[in-house]
Amino acid sequence: MASPKATTAEIYKKLRDDFARRLKDYGVSSEVTDPVVAVLFRTIAGQLEGQYSEFERRQASLLDELIAGLGIEGRRAHAAQTIVRFFPDGGTRLVEAGTELLGQTHTGDRITFATDVSVQVSPAxxxxxxxxxxxxxxxxxxxxxxxxxxxxxxxxxxxxxxxxxxxxxxxxxxxxxxxxxxxxxxxxxxxxxxxxxxxxxxxxxxxxxxxxxxxxxxxxxxxxxxxxxxxxxxxxxxxxxxxxxxxxxxxxxxxxxxxxxxxxxxxxxxxxxxxxxxxxxxxxxxxxxxxxxxxxxxxxxxxxxxxxxxxxxxxxxxxxxxxxxxxxVSASNIECANDTVYFEKHGTSIPASREAGRSHYLVAPLSISGERGTTYLPDLTPSSEVGAGRYTIRNGCIHLQPARHADGHLDSSANLRLWVTRGFAGNHVGAGQIHSFLKKAGPHTMRVNSVTAAAGGTDCESLQETQARFAEALLSRDRVVTRADLLGAVRAFDRRIQVMDISSGVERTSRGLQHVQQVRLAVSNDDFVEPDQELPLLLNELKSHLEERLLYDTRLKIVLDRK
Structure with a gap:
C-alpha cells in the first residue's frame, strides 16, 4: 500500500511493478506494458492521490475543530521575532506595544515589525x-x-x-x-x-x-x-x-x-x-x-x-x-489587515491566509463584527445571545455565519480585522536591518536599530507538530489526577521547592469523609532573599495553583520543612 504522501508517479510505479510481478507468477513475462493498462494505472494512481489529499485535508480540518473546541491554540503561522534597541535623544519616551517598525531584507523587500510590549526609553x-x-x-x-x-x-x-x-x-x-x-x-x-x-x-x-x-x-x-x-x-x-x-x-x-x-x-x-x-x-x-x-x-x-x-x-x-x-524590546513581524465583506457579493467563506490565495499568513483574528457592531464569536464558544454571528477557520478561510438580530434582520456585511504575518519571509531581515519607524509622525525622534537577526518565522505549523501538541494537551490539560501529575505540578511551579513525600488519605469532617492529599516540601533558606517574607506568599500561590487543578472535593495539605 502506498503511503498517504505518495505522488501519482510513485503510485503508478507501484501498480506497474505489482502487475508485472503477478504476471510472472503465471509464467507470463513482458518487457513492454500494454498502453491500455498503462492508461488505466495512471488513472487509478491519479484517483488514489486525490483520495489521499482529501484524507489529509479532512484530517487537518477535524484536528482544527477539535483544537478549537478545547480552547487550544490552533494551527497558525508563526511570526518572525527580532530584538530592537532604542537610542535616547536626551529625554524620556514611551514606545508603546504595537509600535510599527520598518525592516528590510537583503533583497530589498520591506517587512513590518511591531513591538511586543511597551517600554520606556530614557538616558539611563x-x-x-x-x-x-x-x-x-x-x-x-x-x-x-x-x-x-x-x-x-x-x-x-x-x-x-x-x-x-x-x-x-x-x-x-x-x-x-x-x-x-x-x-x-x-x-x-x-x-x-x-x-x-x-x-x-x-x-x-x-x-x-x-x-x-x-x-x-x-x-x-x-x-x-x-x-x-x-x-x-x-x-x-x-x-x-x-x-x-x-x-x-x-x-x-x-x-x-x-x-x-x-x-x-x-x-x-x-x-x-x-x-x-x-x-x-x-x-x-x-x-x-x-x-x-x-x-x-x-x-x-x-x-x-x-x-x-x-x-x-x-x-x-x-x-x-x-x-x-x-x-x-522584542518585535514580531505582525500586521493588522482590515477587510469589509458583503455577503451577497463575496459569500460567507472568505480567504484569509496564503493557502487560500492571500499574500500573507493568518496569525489570529483581532475582531470580527457585523454591520451593527455586534461581535462574531468562534463557532464552538457558548453564548446566551440568540442569533449571534459565528465564524470558523478552516484551510486558510474564515467561514462566517451572519448574525440574526431580534427584529429578524440578517447581517448583510461584516468587518474583519486580522493579525497577519509574512511567515518565513520575515527571517530574511538581518541584524541592523530595522532602523526606522513606519510612521514618521509622533514623538519618535530617537534612533532604533535591530541588534539580532529575525528568526522563528514559519508559514504554518505542520500537521505532525499540531498532533503532538494536541496529544500533550489531552494528556495534561493542567489537571492533577495521578501522583505523578501532582509531583510534576509542584516541581514545575518553582525550582526551589523539593518534594519530599506525597501521601493520600481520608479524613472525617462535618460533611462526612473527605479525600485529602498531603504534600511534604523542603526548601533551603539560602535560595531566598528574605525567607520569612517570601515563603508564605510562595506557599499560598502554590496552594491556589494546585487546588484549581485537583479533583473536586479533594482537600490539600502542605507541610513545609525549612533547612
Missing amino acids: DICLGATYQDGLLQLMSSIELPEAFQSRSSLDPARVNLGPNPAIFLAIENLDAGHLGQHGFFFELSPDAALLRAALLDEPWCLAGTEGEFCSAGILRPRRGNAGVRLLEWLVPESSSDSDQKHTMEVATLLDGFYAGRVFVFPLVPSWRRFTCRIPRAMEGALNKMLGQGAMRLNEGKCAWLRISLPRQIGNLHTAIMGISLHV
Missing part, C-alpha cells in the same frame, strides 16, 4: 555588570564601562563572600524621575547556556535598598508576557496595581517567539521604591580592588543596583553571558 545606562560564582566576583567584559572606570579596571576576579548561590549584579546610572519603570533588558547568551536560559525564566530579581541591602521590598519575579517577554512584577504588589501596563494600542497576543525568555521589562516603580545607593554591602572591597579610584563614582549613591539570583547547578556563568543591553 548600565555602568557596571558583574557575575558572582564560587566566591569570586568578576566584571563582565561584554558591558562597556564608563571612561572613569576603563583606565584602572581589572577583569580579574576578586574573592568575596556573597552567599552560596551564583548571581548577576548590574548598576544603572543616569536615572530619571521614573527610575527603571518599564525599562527593557536583553540578555545575549552563548549557545551552550541552556541551564542559564531556563533559570532566567523564573529566578527572582532584587533592587537594592537605600542602604545597599537586598530585602523583600525590592524583590521582583518574572511572569510570561506577550510573545514570551518576561514582565517583572513586585513580590509584594501595590494596592493600586502599579505594575500593570496599560496599552492604548492594539497588540496581537502571540505565542513565545524565537527570543522568548531573554527580554525582561520592569514594572512601573512607585515613588517609595525608587531606590539608589552606594556599592551594596560586602561588595565594596572587591569592587575597590577591581576598579581602583573609579569605585568612588559608584559610592556617590546615584546608581540603582540589581541582583539576579541563580541556582547553584548553573555552569560557568561568566562565559555564558555574551552581553546585557538596556532600552531593548
